[in-house]
Structure formats: C-alpha cells, structure tokens
Amino acid sequence: MQLTFRRLDLELAHRWTIARSLGPDGSGGSTVFEVVLIELVDDDGVMGLGEAAPSARYQENVGSTMAFLRQVDATRLSFEDFAGSMNYIDSLGANDCAAKGAINIALLDGAAKKRGQPIYDLLKLGFIEKKHITSFSIGIDQAEIIRRKVLKAEPYPILKLKVGGPDDRQNLAALREAAPKKTVRVDANEGWKTKEEALKQIEWLPGAGLVEFVEQPMPASTPAKDLVWLKRHTPLPIMADESYLSAKDAAHCAECYHAVNVKLVKTGGITGAHTALQAARRAGLKTMIGCMIESSVLISAGAHNDPFQGVTAQKGILSFKDVLEKSGLRVKARNLRARPSDGDGPAG
Numbered sequence: 512m513q514l515t516f517r518r519l520d521l522e523l524a525h526r527w528t529i530a531r532s533l534g535p536d537g538s539g540g541s542t543v544f545e546v547v548l549i550e551l552v553d554d555d556g557v558m559g560l561g562e563a564a565p566s567a568r569y570q571e572n573v574g575s576t577m578a579f580l581r582q583v584d585a586t587r588l589s590f591e592d593f594a595g596s597m598n599y600i601d602s603l604g605a606n607d608c609a610a611k612g613a614i615n616i617a618l619l620d621g622a623a624k625k626r627g628q629p630i631y632d633l634l635k636l637g638f639i640e641k642k643h644i645t646s647f648s649i650g651i652d653q654a655e656i657i658r659r660k661v662l663k664a665e666p667y668p669i670l671k672l673k674v675g676g677p678d679d680r681q682n683l684a685a686l687r688e689a690a691p692k693k694t695v696r697v698d699a700n701e702g703w704k705t706k707e708e709a710l711k712q713i714e715w716l717p718g719a720g721l722v723e724f725v726e727q728p729m730p731a732s733t734p735a736k737d738l739v740w741l742k743r744h745t746p747l748p749i750m751a752d753e754s755y756l757s758a759k760d761a762a763h764c765a766e767c768y769h770a771v772n773v774k775l776v777k778t779g780g781i782t783g784a785h786t787a788l789q790a791a792r793r794a795g796l797k798t799m800i801g802c803m804i805e806s807s808v809l810i811s812a813g814a815h816n817d818p819f820q821g822v823t824a825q826k827g828i829l830s831f832k833d834v835l836e837k838s839g840l841r842v843k844a845r846n847l848r849a850r851p852s853d854g855d856g857p858a859g
C-alpha cells in the first residue's frame with residue numbers, strides 16, 4: 512500500500528467567523544481553510560480517498576496532520592484488513608483525530624471499492640434518498656451581509672446562524688426579515704462564559720420564532736453543575752458540539768444537554784462517528800451529523816464548489832442520485848485546484 516497526501520486550500524467566498532475567532536473590533540475569521548487530502552493505493556491500483564480538516568480548537572493543524580501522516584508505515588495498512596489497519600493507526604498515539612480520520616475514511620473507501628459497494632452498504636447502514644436534510648450555516652457578520660447570505664441560501668429549508676458576538680439580535684432580525692418562515696438553528700461555539708449570560712442570550716431566542724435549538728452555548732470546560740442548571744432553565748433544547756468529541760462523552764452530555772453534534776474530525780473518522788452516534792442514542796440524546804469547512808471527500812456535502820463530485824445537497828436534501836461513482840465514498844475528483852468555495856454553506 513502507498514500513502515500520499517497533500518494540502519489543499521479551500522478558498523472561501525466570504526470571511527468565515529464564529530464566536531471563537533471574532534476579534535474585539537469585529538475583525539477576525541478566515542477566508543481560506545486548509546485541509547489535507549490523502550490517497551491510499553494498493554497493489555491492485557485501487558485508490559481510497561480521505562480528507563483531514565484539522566481544527567485549532569482541538570490543537571490540530573495542517574502541520575501536525577502532515578507530521579502524523581509522515582510517520583505512518585503504509586505497508587501496515589490494507590483494504591482487506593480494516594480492523595488490523597486501524598489498530599496500527601490507533602497505536603501511533605492518542606491525538607491527531609483529523610489525520611486518523613482521513614486514514615479511516617480512505618481505508619473504508621478502498622475496502623468498499625474493492626467490493627463494488629458504497630461505504631454505507633459495506634457498513635450495513637444504507638442510505639435513504641430524500642430523508643436527510645442539511646442546514647446552511649451563516650457565520651458572524653454584519654446584518655446587511657447576513658441578509659444577503661440568507662437570500663442566497665434560499666433553496667435551503669434550514670439555516671444555522673453563528674452567534675456569540677455583540678450583534679446577535681440585529682443579525683437574527685436580518686435573517687428573519689429575509690427568511691420569515693425558515694427553521695433556524697443557533698450555534699454559540701462556546702461564546703457565553705457564564706450560565707446566567709447563556710440563559711439571558713437564549714431566553715429571547717424563542718421570540719424570533721422557529722428557533723429549533725442552541726448549539727454549544729458555553730465552553731466545553733464548563734463545570735457539569737452549571738450545564739445541568741442551564742439544561743433545566745433553558746426554553747430551547749441545547750446541543751453539545753465541542754463537548755461531544757466521541758462516545759466516551761455520552762454520559763456527560765446526556766446529563767448536560769438534550770442533543771449532540773457528531774463530526775468525523777472529532778471522532779477520528781466514520782467508524783468513531785458511528786460508535787459516537789450509537790452511544791448518544793443509547794443515552795437518550797438526539798443526534799445530528801455536522802462538519803467543519805471541508806470538501807465533499809470528508810462530509811460529502813458537495814453542494815458548494817469543491818474539487819470533488821460527491822453527495823449533492825440541492826434544496827438542502829442529501830442525495831446520491833446523480834453521483835457517478837458507485838462505490839466507496841461515492842466521491843470522484845473533478846480537478847485538484849480548489850475553486851473559490853463558499854465558506855457559508857451546508858456545514859456545521
């Protein structure tokens with residue numbers, strides 16, 4: 512088996528800002544998001560694709576991801592021995608979930624291609640067309656830009672608004688003006704520092720109408736007793752994202768939240784995400800599958816311009832109907848020069 516990898520800069524059409532990256536003067540955020548694409552090719556020429564979208568929030572970046580990948584001995588990996596290959600990858604250290612996830616995905620992609628199956632059939636998960644609806648995420652911005660983004664997201668039935676800045680009320684009002692009837696999910700990305708502040712910022716949200724839930728209102732490091740208090744008092748369901756890294760956090764999140772957001776970069780790939788989803792459901796939590804800014808290799812949310820053709824998200828509905836690749840991840844490379852891509856998009 513041969514492993515190759517390269518960095519890909521996803522250029523965003525709009526600056527992408529969330530509570531964590533917002534500067535005191537309203538600056539901050541980024542216009543480029545760096546990911547790492549990997550390819551595993553076996554002796555039969557079968558190629559498995561993977562992607563890492565490392566996040567500084569989890570002490571990972573492109574440099575640390577590539578350093579991890581450099582130490583991988585690809586001769587220890589095999590599409591025929593998925594479990595053995597992952598045992599080897601997990602033995603390389605406790606961290607680097609994004610890099611491990613890329614290998615996990617590439618191994619599954621190759622294994623499924625060898626059997627001529629999509630991964631969702633290989634794992635006996637199946638895929639139901641017209642069932643899974645994605646939301647369109649809108650970063651923190653000026654109200655006028657929010658309004659324009661909302662109009663641009665017209666085909667998407669559900670919006671996610673990033674909050675945790677000083678202008679949240681104006682921004683939600685601008686969203687509501689442009690989309691009076693759409694369901695909105697709100698994501699504070701750990702932006703509110705005390706339980707009282709979080710409750711105050713959540714309490715006015717139902718007045719905006721059709722707000723479905725609030726994601727990660729407080730830092731993941733918040734003592735459980737404060738989160739339990741917030742869960743008891745909040746008028747809207749609260750969802751863990753930064754607090755739910757993997758299945759091991761299920762009991763804590765069941766105590767402190769109503770739901771969890773599972774992401775492949777946190778769980779170390781598809782296998783960990785599946786385990787994290789099952790653990791959350793067993794604990795009585797509602798679940799959502801989210802993503803970082805990434806191309807369709809990783810999340811197959813291919814509705815924004817990306818260098819791959821994968822799952823589509825027209826009108827927010829995930830579909831493989833028009834996908835040419837029939838097996839593995841069901842992703843095909845278009846070309847590897849990233850075209851400008853909209854950072855605000857079907858992302859988590």
Ligand SMILES: [Mg+2]
Nearest residue numbers: 698726752859
């Ligand atoms: Mg989130």
